[in-house]
Amino acid sequence: MEKRDEPAISAELLTRLARAVVDLQPALVIDLCQQALKEGVAPDVALNQGLAKGMRQVGEKFAAREYFVPEVLLAAKAMYAGFDILKEHLPQKQGYRGRVALGVVQGDIHDIGKNIVKVMVQAAGFEVIDLGRNVPVERFVAAVRNGVDVLGMSSLMTTTMPNMAKVVIALERAGLRNRVKVLVGGAPVTKVFAERIGADGYADDAYGAVKEVERVLK
Ligand code: B12
Incomplete structure (x- = not known):
């Protein structure tokens, strides 16, 4: 799209x-x-x-x-x-393209953006596992352990952004980091922040999110 x-x-x-x-x-x-x-x-x-x-x-x-x-x-x-x-009217791409887990990080209940990203990524042909909001680090790690191609994290508050970094570190510690591509987003999140915490990509809207999922899976 x-x-x-x-x-x-x-x-x-x-x-x-x-x-x-x-x-x-x-x-x-x-x-x-x-x-x-x-x-x-x-x-x-x-x-x-x-x-x-x-x-x-x-x-x-x-x-x-x-x-x-x-x-x-x-x-x-x-x-x-x-x-x-x-x-209900988003044109759906056919065929299986991969599995994406999406969640809003711990401490944060802002999920409007995540929900928009979710329907756009689904429409682009990806299976989406919605982890919800206020998601603890361990639940993100468990989702990766259960097998996802991309992990997308959302944060709308400067105070909860550090929890994204905690998830990346936890994935490294669990030996799972190379099994998954990590994307981050949400209004206060920037490309520089994404690079600093070792994420694989970032986008500032749902179109960009779909593009990033496609790019990191190429
Ligand atoms: C709606 C809203 C709420 C609603 C949330 C409803 C809900 N279910 O989401 C309510 C009223 C509940 C709320 C509560 C609070 N809020 Co509020 N809220 C907002 C507001 C006004 C809009 C957020 C929004 O929906 N934006 C619209 C969506 C479409 O945009 P988006 O989320 O950025 O998502 C897009 C992109 O970022 C991207 N994207 C998003 N996620 C992802 C993920 C990936 C992987 C990718 C690639 C892309 C991506 O694509 C999305 C679609 O285009 C913002 C203001 C702002 N400037 O953001 C404040 C704001 C986020 N809130 C704020 C605050 C402080 C709070 C409260 C603490 C207020 C209070 N005193 O109670 C509580 C916090 C509760 C908590 N623990 O989380 C502050 C945060 C300040 C900070 N520290 O950073 C803000 C910035 C307002 C402000 N200027 O002070 N809030």
């Missing part, structure tokens, strides 16, 4: 979709997602350039103290109302 430029009419619809998330309007989000599908906007585009973009704007409002936790939760509810529709 490639990032695509959309014609002006879709661009306007995508802007309205992001806006509806920011405005905490689940019913409108549902309407706009249905409209987008009817007008032939690709579901992955509506998901990433509409819903996910809206959630990022909510993050900016939260940082600016215009929104607080209740608004953020309502925005997430609106986002998921659209997500549930769009994910």
Whole structure:
């Protein structure tokens, strides 16, 4: 799935979709997602350039103290109302391409980004084992021991990012590091951080995540 430029009419619809998330309007989000599908906007585009973009704007409002936790939760509810529709329409690549385990690191319950990455990676033809959120180091290690090709970790807080490094170290200690490719992501995570902790790749959105899974498995 490639990032695509959309014609002006879709661009306007995508802007309205992001806006509806920011405005905490689940019913409108549902309407706009249905409209987008009817007008032939690709579901992955509506998901990433509409819903996910809206959630990022909510993050900016939260940082600016215009929104607080209740608004953020309502925005997430609106986002998921659209997500549930769009994910059913993502074109699925056929054939088995590998197994990916995904989880949000210990101490962190932010799982919206991980869930978007999950459906995009699944649609790209990979089996995804969802480890959930607030995942202890040992559960990541156990997933690798049970056999996965790629381990993806998500963290949304600077305070939980070090837990990604702990997983990499634990994999080394368990003699499992060379059995798996490790990817990291989440808003505060950078390429430099990924390299520093010895991860194999990093991406800042779900398109990039799919590309990274494909790249490390080549
Ligand atoms: C939504 C949200 C919440 C929701 C979470 C709901 C949920 N189930 O996820 C609620 C309200 C519960 C919440 C709670 C808290 N939050 Co909060 N939250 C956010 C917010 C506003 C948006 C996050 C989000 O959903 N983004 C949208 C998604 C689509 O983007 P994304 O996650 O980055 O994911 C994309 C990419 O990063 C990438 N990606 C993600 N994962 C992965 C993995 C891999 C392998 C790859 C390759 C790529 C990849 O692809 C994704 C899709 O495009 C952020 C603001 C921000 N700037 O991030 C704050 C933020 C993360 N929260 C913050 C804080 C402090 C908290 C609380 C401690 C607040 C409190 N006082 O209670 C608690 C923490 C609870 C905990 N222990 O985790 C801070 C963190 C600060 C820090 N230290 O870094 C932020 C940055 C807000 C701020 N500016 O202060 N939060």
